[in-house]
Amino acid sequence: MTKILLTGFEPFLDYKLNPTMQIVENLNGEKIEDYHIIGRILSVDFQQSAEQLKRHIEEIEPQIIISLGLAGGRYKLTPERIAINVKDGEPDNNGYTPVDESIQEEGADAYLTNLPIRQMVNRLQAEGYPAEISNTAGTYLCNNIMYEGLVYAQQHEGVRAGFIHIPASFELAIQHGKIPGWHIRDLIAAVKFCIEETIRAGNH
Ligand code: PCA
Secondary structure, eight states: OOOEEEEOOBBBBBBBBOOHHHHHHHHOEEETTTTEEEEEEEOOHHHHHHHHHHHHHHHHSSSSEEEEEETTTTOOOBBBBBBEBOSSSSTTTOOOSSSSSSSSSSSEEEEEOOOOOHHHHHHHHHTTOOOOSSSSSSSSHHHHHHHHHHHHHHHHHHHHHEEEOEEEEEHHHHHSSSSEEEEEHHHHHHHHHHHHHHHHHOOO
């Protein structure tokens, strides 16, 4: 049994709910072929989230790490190509507001994902979902967690890691008032297609 660690984030800034939590809770415990999905929710806190991710990785020993984040305002589902060694931007949920900081002092400037993001986008489009590769995960928590996941993948042969940004759910879009949304059912289905493509890419 191969394990997939699927992470989501708690609500943050003016988003009163985070649909990544619902997706992760929904897919937690699912099995696809010989792969077991284990879901975990991370804090929107620069320090804590990185430590939580490391603890979950230690406990679960996943071969695949897929992290999800909300990108409020995006219309499409967007697998991310690259994580950069930068922390900058809005305050996290505990008020920490980094300015031009490094995630890891001696770390590489950036890491490219080794998830099959092109296949994910092709599959999503074939299934009728708007999707494209994103070339920036920003400099906030999502980029931070993607970077940490890729550092681990770099250090552990055979491990694949990456990040998918998702649009708001209808529920959040209605609550927020100024961002587009998808039905949560479609968000869950789309993430599942991405997981299937990752499994398929690893089977060749
Ligand atoms: N999205 C934020 C952080 C948590 C989340 O779900 C981001 O894009 O950085």
